Amino acid sequence: MIKVIKVKDQVEGGKKALEIFSEAKNNGVRVFGLATGSTPVTTYEQLVKSDLDFSNDISVNLDEYVGLSKDNPQSYAYYMHEHLFKHKPFKHSYLPNGMAKDSSLECQRYNQILEDNHVGLQLLGIGRNGHIGFNEPGTDINEKTHRVALTPSTIEANARFFEDENEVPKYAYSMGIGSIMNADAILLEAFGKKKAQAVKAMIDGEVTPDVPASILQKHPNVTVIVDEEAGGLL
Ligand code: GLP
Numbered sequence: 001m002i003k004v005i006k007v008k009d010q011v012e013g014g015k016k017a018l019e020i021f022s023e024a025k026n027n028g029v030r031v032f033g034l035a036t037g038s039t040p041v042t043t044y045e046q047l048v049k050s051d052l053d054f055s056n057d058i059s060v061n062l063d064e065y066v067g068l069s070k071d072n073p074q075s076y077a078y079y080m081h082e083h084l085f086k087h088k089p090f091k092h093s094y095l096p097n098g099m100a101k102d103s104s105l106e107c108q109r110y111n112q113i114l115e116d117n118h119v120g121l122q123l124l125g126i127g128r129n130g131h132i133g134f135n136e137p138g139t140d141i142n143e144k145t146h147r148v149a150l151t152p153s154t155i156e157a158n159a160r161f162f163e164d165e166n167e168v169p170k171y172a173y174s175m176g177i178g179s180i181m182n183a184d185a186i187l188l189e190a191f192g193k194k195k196a197q198a199v200k201a202m203i204d205g206e207v208t209p210d211v212p213a214s215i216l217q218k219h220p221n222v223t224v225i226v227d228e229e230a231g232g233l234l
Pocket residue numbers: 035036037038039040062063124125126127128132133134154158
């Protein structure tokens with residue numbers, strides 16, 4: 001069941017998300033699945049300003065680019081440090097290691113982390129083609145953490161964070177759809193016109209690997225926060 005919350009804009013969306021994080025903490029959630037990209041920025045701003053204390057909690061991130069170290073400003077580890085962890089430290093924060101030498105060992109390591117730390121609340125954004133994490137259209141819905149070849153549309157969409165499109169990594173590690181669906185509750189946020197089509201397909205379309213986010217229709221506890229533009233086709 002997908003519950004939709006419509007808000008005016010991304011700032012209001014961040015405030016709503018803070019309420020959901022606070023409620024989760026009050027209900028005893030201790031493991032938070034986190035996401036990157038431009039979408040959760042206002043959520044992290046709100047978390048940082050709040051009096052929530054995560055110092056006894058665990059975070060596990062969805063994905064990381066292959067080949068980028070945590071000191072690289074384009075890496076998701078760097079992003080998380082800047083937007084959240086340096087202001088609100090967790091007891092442990094896990095991300096896939098973009099510099100791992102052996103990708104299958106890295107996926108195994110991350111799957112073990114997810115087994116040891118069952119996610120209570122998973123935050124998600126959505127790609128313009130309906131991807132979640134880096135699970136591109138066509139991904140097996142049972143998949144756990146895997147190494148993904150990014151599609152041209154994702155590379156192009158993420159090029160805005162890099163000086164040159166050629167610098168955008170071509171591969172990433174991502175929690176699989178199976179790992180994401182394991183979370184007790186999921187909070188997906190989408191803001192802006194460019195997300196409207198994907199949001200519509202996720203909520204009202206058929207459940208299909210062509211729109212990875214549509215699988216969320218099968219999860220028992222999903223909340224979607226959209227602004228007026230992203231929710232414009234609903
Ligand atoms: C990236 C990330 C996703 C994110 C999506 C949307 O590809 N791997 O986790 O949800 O793009 O990004 P943005 O929030 O910047 O629109």
